[in-house]
Each structure stands twice: as C-alpha cells, then as structure tokens.
Amino acid sequence: MRVSVIYPGIGGKGFHSIGQGMDSGWISHGVAILTACAQRAGHEADLIDLRALRDWDHLREELAARRPEVVAVSMMSVDYDPALQCLEIVREVLPRAVTMVGGPHPTIMPEELDENPHIDHVFLGEGEDTFPDALDRLARGETLPRLIPSETHPDLEQVPLAYHQLFVDEWRRQGYEVTSPEAPFVPELPPPFVTVIAGRGCMYNCSYCQPAERAIFGRKVRRRSVANILEELRILQERYHFQSFMFHDDCLTEDREWVVEFCRAYTAAGFTQPFFCQSRADIIVKNEDMVALMAEAGLRGYFIGFESGSDRVLRFIRKGTKREQNLAAGRICRKYGISIWANYMLGLPTETQEEVLETISMLKELDPDYYSPAFYTPHPGSDLYTYCVENDLSLIRDHGSYRRNPDEAKIKGIDYEWLTWALEESQRRTLRNRVRRQVRYLWGRYAHPVKAYHKIVRLITRRDRPQATATQEG
Numbered sequence: 001m002r003v004s005v006i007y008p009g010i011g012g013k014g015f016h017s018i019g020q021g022m023d024s025g026w027i028s029h030g031v032a033i034l035t036a037c038a039q040r041a042g043h044e045a046d047l048i049d050l051r052a053l054r055d056w057d058h059l060r061e062e063l064a065a066r067r068p069e070v071v072a073v074s075m076m077s078v079d080y081d082p083a084l085q086c087l088e089i090v091r092e093v094l095p096r097a098v099t100m101v102g103g104p105h106p107t108i109m110p111e112e113l114d115e116n117p118h119i120d121h122v123f124l125g126e127g128e129d130t131f132p133d134a135l136d137r138l139a140r141g142e143t144l145p146r147l148i149p150s151e152t153h154p155d156l157e158q159v160p161l162a163y164h165q166l167f168v169d170e171w172r173r174q175g176y177e178v179t180s181p182e183a184p185f186v187p188e189l190p191p192p193f194v195t196v197i198a199g200r201g202c203m204y205n206c207s208y209c210q211p212a213e214r215a216i217f218g219r220k221v222r223r224r225s226v227a228n229i230l231e232e233l234r235i236l237q238e239r240y241h242f243q244s245f246m247f248h249d250d251c252l253t254e255d256r257e258w259v260v261e262f263c264r265a266y267t268a269a270g271f272t273q274p275f276f277c278q279s280r281a282d283i284i285v286k287n288e289d290m291v292a293l294m295a296e297a298g299l300r301g302y303f304i305g306f307e308s309g310s311d312r313v314l315r316f317i318r319k320g321t322k323r324e325q326n327l328a329a330g331r332i333c334r335k336y337g338i339s340i341w342a343n344y345m346l347g348l349p350t351e352t353q354e355e356v357l358e359t360i361s362m363l364k365e366l367d368p369d370y371y372s373p374a375f376y377t378p379h380p381g382s383d384l385y386t387y388c389v390e391n392d393l394s395l396i397r398d399h400g401s402y403r404r405n406p407d408e409a410k411i412k413g414i415d416y417e418w419l420t421w422a423l424e425e426s427q428r429r430t431l432r433n434r435v436r437r438q439v440r441y442l443w444g445r446y447a448h449p450v451k452a453y454h455k456i457v458r459l460i461t462r463r464d465r466p467q468a469t470a471t472q473e474g
C-alpha cells in the first residue's frame with residue numbers, strides 16, 4: 001500500500017515552524033517508528049509533517065501530489081483539532097483513501113472519535129504490530145474493523161530504530177536548511193543534537209498521569225538492551241556526528257541496573273557526548289552513587305518532576321516523594337554538576353495558596369537551572385482528570401487547552417490572577433542565588449586555567465620533578 005503518515009503537532013508553534021524549540025524542533029518517535037514498520041513490511045510509507053507546511057492549502061497540494069491509498073494520523077490530545085481538520089481535508093482531496101488514527105488520544109478516548117465520518121479506523125495502544133498488519137490486510141482486500149486494539153506490546157529489540165532521517169528529509173524537502181536532526185534547547189547540549197528512547201512504560205502511579213500512561217504502554221516497563229541502544233547511538237554518530245543527546249524515557253533512572261550497565265558501556269565504547277534524561281527526586285536521593293556514575297559518563301542534566309513543595313499535595317497527587325527529598329535531590333545534582341530542569345505545577349485541585357507558597361519556597365532553595373512551570377491541566381485518562389470531572393472542576397472546553405502552559409485558567413475555584421503572580425515569583429531568583437550562580441559560573445570558566453597555571457608553575461619550580469610520560473601529557 002502507499003501510505004502517508006501525518007504528524008499534526010502544530011498546536012505549539014503553528015505551521016511553518018520547523019526548528020522552533022521542542023514543539024517544532026523534535027521528531028515524533030512514534031511516527032518515525034511506525035513509518036519504518038510499514039516500510040519493513042513492504043509498503044511505501046512517507047511523512048507529512050504539518051509543522052513543515054505553510055497552511056491547509058499546502059496540505060491539500062501535498063495530498064494531491066502524493067495520492068496515498070492510506071493516510072494515518074498520530075495524535076496527542078492537544079492535536080485533536082488539527083488532526084480532525086487533516087482528516088476532513090483527506091476526505092475532500094482523496095475521497096477513496098482509507099483513513100486511520102492512533103496515538104495517546106485515540107487510545108485513551110476512542111469514544112470521542114466513534115462517530116467521526118472522516119475516520120475509518122481507530123487504533124488503540126502501540127502500533128508496531130497492528131499498523132503493518134492492517135496495511136497487509138488492506139492490500140489483500142480484507143475489511144478491517146473500525147476499532148483496532150493492540151493485544152500485545154512489541155518486543156523493543158525487534159522494533160526498527162526511529163528513523164530520524166525521515167523527518168530530516170521531509171523538512172529539507174519543504175525548504176528547511178536543517179543543521180541538527182533535532183533542535184537543541186540548552187547550552188549544555190550542543191548541536192548536532194538527537195533524542196533516543198531506551199524503553200517504554202513507568203512503574204510509578206502519579207494520579208495526574210496514570211493510568212493513561214499504562215493504557216498505552218502496559219503495566220510492565222520494557223527496556224531495550226544496552227547493546228541495542230549503543231548500536232543506535234553508533235548509527236546516529238555516523239550519520240549526524242551528534243554532539244549531545246537526550247533520553248525521552250518517562251523515567252530512565254528507575255532501572256538502576258540498566259543505567260549502571262549503560263554508563264559503563266557508553267564510556268567503554270568511547271562516547272563522551274553529554275546527555276540529559278528524566279528522573280525523580282526519590283531515585284536521586286536513594287542512588288547517589290548511580291548519579292555520580294551518570295555524571296562521570298556525561299550526564300549534564302536531569303528533568304525532575306518536583307511538582308510541589310507541599311507534602312500534603314505530593315501525597316494527594318500520589319507522587320511518592322517528599323519536599324525534603326526534592327531539596328536533597330537538588331543538593332546532589334549540584335554536587336555532581338548536573339543541571340536541574342524543574343518541572344512543577346501550580347493550581348492543583350484542593351491546593352491552597354499557602355501550599356503554593358511552599359512550592360515557591362522550595363524553588364528558592366533548589367535554585368534550579370531551568371524552570372518548567374505548568375498550571376495544572378487535567379489530562380484525559382488520568383485519575384486526577386476523573387476527579388476533576390466528578391467534582392465538576394475542569395474549565396477545559398477545547399482540546400487545545402490540554403496544553404499545560406501556564407497561560408489560561410484550568411480549574412474552577414482557583415484565583416488565577418494570584419497564581420500568575422505566584423508563577424512569576426516562583427521563577428524569581430533571590431539575590432543570594434544570583435550571586436552564587438555567578439560565582440559558580442566564573443569558577444567553572446576560569447578555575448581550570450588557574451589550576452593549570454598553578455600546576456605548570458609547581459612543575460617548573462620542583463627540582464625533583466618526574467619525567468613527563470605520554471599518558472601524563474596526553
């Protein structure tokens with residue numbers, strides 16, 4: 001079959017926005033893998049990335065030129081409106097094409113897509129097995145059911161590697177001069193920058209996330225072997241000479257054994273590129289030796305879901321961490337020179353202003369390198385979403401508002417004017433922190449030359465100085 005897979009993620013930066021930050025600068029691993037699966041099964045699969053197009057008419061032109069027999073759209077909840085608009089346009093331009101949707105939103109809320117006349121098939125869960133299988137069956141002239149659940153979770157060792165080049169080629173085809181496969185986002189991670197995923201699933205049970213995450217990836221966490229991920233890094237090195245990378249895994253560090261094996265093998269294989277990954281405060285505190293090993297291997301930053309500085313709120317959202325652990329995790333990161341990307345939420349249901357102030361005071365003490373605040377946004381499929389619906393708390397009226405950005409009211413009864421002040425205050429560094437950061441910066445910048453100067457002076461002035469060997473010099 002001839003299939004076009006559409007990535008409709010224009011909710012963040014809109015059309016014609018490739019390279020603009022994470023939302024428009026990163027590939028979708030789901031799309032890159034599914035396209036590779038379809039190709040491996042012998043189908044002709046290409047990509048349409050709405051972010052690279054000019055407007056809806058440009059999509060019409062692309063569809064008319066490519067004339068795919070099947071159009072498959074991947075969608076998160078925030079992508080609902082552009083995804084449906086795509087499907088309507090597909091019907092208009094290619095009335096005979098078979099249309100499919102899959103991804104987090106269809107998996108979690110298939111009922112929302114039930115009646116839609118522009119959609120032929122709705123896939124639930126991971127698509128590595130079901131998607132190529134459906135294409136095979138269509139090619140044989142078979143009829144498919146409307147709802148196609150995935151009964152199995154694919155063996156990640158067998159899944160094709162995410163095909164970064166699919167996106168790079170398509171972006172170039174649309175006139176973008178892409179110099180890095182994915183847009184870097186912090187100075188610690190220089191370009192060329194790439195993202196990888198070592199596993200799927202998460203063993204934790206945060207109420208603002210679960211059980212939606214399990215609905216997609218299942219209960220059991222699956223991780224690719226270290227050899228498999230190193231092979232991917234080797235390919236990415238060969239192809240893009242990447243200078244830094246990042247793991248997208250929900251919580252890579254929950255798997256201590258894997259991380260330790262990876263760090264040793266990464267270094268032994270000669271990789272030195274810095275990387276970021278996600279972690280949790282409790283894991284960092286309980287595994288300082290692992291953190292040290294990661295830092296030695298090249299870890300430069302953790303994304304940490306601190307979420308709140310109030311122990312009551314942390315219990316309410318079932319985070320499984322405490323304020324004191326959040327602070328201790330920050331201290332450990334500092335000790336090993338690991339940047340902190342702080343994810344936190346303001347405006348959770350039941351949260352009082354005093355509790356928000358606790359989050360602010362925690363952040364002042366943490367002094368993270370990057371602030372990533374959200375106004376709590378109920379996400380479909382999570383227990384806290386159900387709580388908000390049952391208690392009639394949600395102010396979300398359209399899918400675009402599932403974006404967590406702190407710029408609109410999400411929950412009834414919350415004073416968003418005050419919360420906007422709290423948002424700004426949470427990111428205001430104290431004078432003490434500003435001075436400490438400046439000192440750290442100057443130390444990092446000039447300490448090495450100063451140390452080297454002293455070393456040379458010592459060597460020159462020592463009479464019994466040892467002969468320099470190749471290793472000492474090298």
Ligand code: B12
Nearest residue numbers: 009028029030072074076077102103104123126127403404
């Ligand atoms: C990396 C990531 C990002 C990156 C890159 C996004 C991208 N281009 O993929 C960035 C930072 C940009 C991002 C942004 C956002 N993200 Co995000 N992100 C992730 C993360 C951590 C990994 C995504 C991934 O690659 N997964 C692995 C791949 C293999 O899985 P997949 O893409 O879901 O695809 C599989 C299946 O879903 C299915 N499938 C997918 N599409 C299709 C299509 C067909 C036809 C078929 C058959 C099957 C199918 O098969 C695929 C292979 O198994 C996930 C969490 C997670 N673990 O998945 C959250 C996640 C997807 N993000 C989420 C959210 C909420 C957001 C934001 C809204 C956050 C915000 N700013 O408010 C934005 C929205 C971006 C947009 N579209 O405009 C939610 C989505 C929830 C939902 N109900 O939609 C998730 C699930 C996190 C969570 N637990 O809340 N995100």
Ligand code: SF4
Nearest residue numbers: 202204205206209250
């Ligand atoms: S929020 Fe993170 S740690 Fe918590 S369940 Fe979801 S993916 Fe796991």
